[in-house]
Amino acid sequence: MQIAILLYEGLTALDAVGPYEVLSRLPETSLRFVARQSGLKRTDTAGALALNADYSLEDVPHPDILVIPGGMAGTFAAAKDQLVLSWIQAAHATSQWTTSVCSGALLLGAAGLLKGLTATTHWAAQAALEQYGATYLPERFIQHGKLITAAGVSAGIDMAFYLAAQIAGPEMARAIQLEIEYDPQPPFDAGSLQKASQTTIDLTRQLLQQQAAQEQARMAQRAHKS
Amino acid sequence: MQIAILLYEGLTALDAVGPYEVLSRLPETSLRFVARQSGLKRTDTAGALALNADYSLEDVPHPDILVIPGGMAGTFAAAKDQLVLSWIQAAHATSQWTTSVCSGALLLGAAGLLKGLTATTHWAAQAALEQYGATYLPERFIQHGKLITAAGVSAGIDMAFYLAAQIAGPEMARAIQLEIEYDPQPPFDAGSLQKASQTTIDLTRQLLQQQAAQEQARMAQRAHKS
Numbered sequence: 083m084q085i086a087i088l089l090y091e092g093l094t095a096l097d098a099v100g101p102y103e104v105l106s107r108l109p110e111t112s113l114r115f116v117a118r119q120s121g122l123k124r125t126d127t128a129g130a131l132a133l134n135a136d137y138s139l140e141d142v143p144h145p146d147i148l149v150i151p152g153g154m155a156g157t158f159a160a161a162k163d164q165l166v167l168s169w170i171q172a173a174h175a176t177s178q179w180t181t182s183v184c185s186g187a188l189l190l191g192a193a194g195l196l197k198g199l200t201a202t203t204h205w206a207a208q209a210a211l212e213q214y215g216a217t218y219l220p221e222r223f224i225q226h227g228k229l230i231t232a233a234g235v236s237a238g239i240d241m242a243f244y245l246a247a248q249i250a251g252p253e254m255a256r257a258i259q260l261e262i263e264y265d266p267q268p269p270f271d272a273g274s275l276q277k278a279s280q281t282t283i284d285l286t287r288q289l290l291q292q293q294a295a296q297e298q299a300r301m302a303q304r305a306h307k308s
Numbered sequence: 309m310q311i312a313i314l315l316y317e318g319l320t321a322l323d324a325v326g327p328y329e330v331l332s333r334l335p336e337t338s339l340r341f342v343a344r345q346s347g348l349k350r351t352d353t354a355g356a357l358a359l360n361a362d363y364s365l366e367d368v369p370h371p372d373i374l375v376i377p378g379g380m381a382g383t384f385a386a387a388k389d390q391l392v393l394s395w396i397q398a399a400h401a402t403s404q405w406t407t408s409v410c411s412g413a414l415l416l417g418a419a420g421l422l423k424g425l426t427a428t429t430h431w432a433a434q435a436a437l438e439q440y441g442a443t444y445l446p447e448r449f450i451q452h453g454k455l456i457t458a459a460g461v462s463a464g465i466d467m468a469f470y471l472a473a474q475i476a477g478p479e480m481a482r483a484i485q486l487e488i489e490y491d492p493q494p495p496f497d498a499g500s501l502q503k504a505s506q507t508t509i510d511l512t513r514q515l516l517q518q519q520a521a522q523e524q525a526r527m528a529q530r531a532h533k534s
Contacts, residue, residue, distance in 0.1 A: 094329070095325050095328065095329060096325055096326065096329040096488065099321050099322055099325040099357070100322065102321065102353075102356070102357060103320070103321060103322040103353075103461065103462075106353035106354070106356050106357075107353060107515065107519070109515075112354075112356075113353070113354075113356040113357075114356070115356070115357060122360055127328075127329075127332035127333060127339070128332070128338075128339075130328070130332050130338075130339040130340070130341070131325070131328060131332075131339075131341060131359065131360070132359070132360040132362070133357065133358070133359060133360075134348055134357070134358040134359075134360065136358070184489075204489065205489065222491070222493045233489050233491075234487075234488060234489030235329065235487075235488035235489055235490070236329075236465070236488050236489055236490045236491075236492065237489055237491075239462070239492070239494075240492065240493050240494055240495060243494060243495050243496060244495045247495065247496070252496065253507065253508065253511060254511070255495070255496055256496045256498035256504065256505075256508045256511075257498075257508050257511040257512040257515055258512075258515070259494065259496055259498045259499050259504075260498050260499060260500070260501070260504045260508055260509065260512040261460075261461075261512050261515060261516060262322065262460060262461035262462050262499075263410075263430065263431065263459050263460030263461055263462055263463055263499055263500060264461070264462045264494055264499040265448070265459075265462075265463075265494075265499025265500040265503065266462065266465070266466065266492035266494065266499070267448045267466050268465075268466055268469060268485065268490055268491075268492065269466060269469050269470045269473065269481070270469060270473070270478065270481055270482045270485050272482035272483075272485045272486050273485050273486060273488075273489055273490040273491025273492070274486070274489060274491040275486070277491065278482065278485075278486045279482075281479065282479065282482045282483055282486055283486065285479060285480070285482075285483040286483040286484075286486040286487050289333065289335075289483055289484070289487060290487060293333070
């Protein structure tokens with residue numbers, strides 16, 4: 083069972099690392115981080131972290147499981163990258179599971195995989211998602227056959243446990259849950275639009291705007307350098 | 309506010325990336341990944357992922373916040389590395405917060421910071437932790453002044469939200485929670501020894517043993533090559 087997780091400049095690290103931490107523990111699987119070009123990809127928090135793509139897209143044309151993480155400016159750039167979209171389409175044609183986390187759903191949408199379907203993504207990306215012909219629902223994750231879209235960032239962890247159970251059975255999923263002590267005890271309860279106060283929502287929108295502007299500037303500077 | 313997250317060969321990725329995804333979103337902070345030597349550090353799941361340390365330990369001698377992740381064979385190796393332990397001791401002397409996730413507590417223990425204290429770690433590392441004079445408790449995280457130890461892997465996310473609230477107030481912590489949609493909905497409920505069945509516990513111990521053996525072999529091969 084081969085798992086491919088897509089990396090690209092400006093991704094959100096936890097979108098990729100959450101599912102990786104669960105799925106890489108499944109027996110008899112090999113997990114590969116892939117990108118348009120192999121090498122370091124910096125994440126969307128001022129580039130503070132770089133994850134390495136050991137493989138390029140052509141190295142892993144037909145993974146059994148495809149995981150597409152999201153990001154900010156980086157996702158919008160990747161959604162215009164025909165090479166990335168063609169790889170997603172070809173991989174999806176033969177995959178057992180095709181999944182996205184957060185705004186990674188926009189890449190599935192841009193590849194034409196979500197037309198006419200209900201799907202989920204980061205709550206702030208719902209309008210962008212619907213431009214691809216999908217209907218946004220505020221669920222933790224949504225499955226249609228072998229396609230699963232998960233909500234923002236941390237939702238990839240919950241989706242990965244569901245997927246682990248589909249692949250290796252619920253007892254294996256439970257063992258991996260105990261292995262990574264996934265017994266969440268958030269000290270606050272503001273993790274969805276439904277649970278957050280208006281004050282929290284306003285502050286979050288402000289943070290997202292500031293970070294998106296910073297990230298756009300970083301990506302532009304990077305493009306200028308190369 | 310400068311945050312340093314320690315990387316080393318064989319770390320558990322989510323131990324580092326969970327807190328990073330929360331703390332890097334705090335306003336007016338700079339977050340740096342540091343290691344004995346800068347460069348790529350491979351994680352403890354067959355080395356499938358490599359995170360980059362942009363800085364070496366001497367580049368970041370006095371971070372305000374110190375985050376020490378865990379791992380398997382890698383943590384035991386790091387706990388014998390006098391350079392790493394001296395850095396932890398010196399950084400702790402001037403830090404505002406000194407924290408560990410999972411078996412990262414063993415590094416705080418080896419640095420002599422946990423003697424006579426209650427502390428937590430991955431449930432499978434409790435005996436190893438107590439060799440350093442600490443008393444293990446099965447809590448999500450435990451605070452003594454500026455010292456916080458968190459339980460296994462995913463517990464670093466909960467600890468980071470607590471820390472975010474101490475640093476920037478609960479409203480900022482809630483905004484970051486909404487930003488990363490941290491509204492956990494695990495499809496199973498086996499994330500602690502107290503909640504898991506004996507069947508799950510036995511299977512998990514078996515997985516941990518297999519992975520530890522693989523990881524030791526990978527580290528030995530690596531040492532042989534270099």
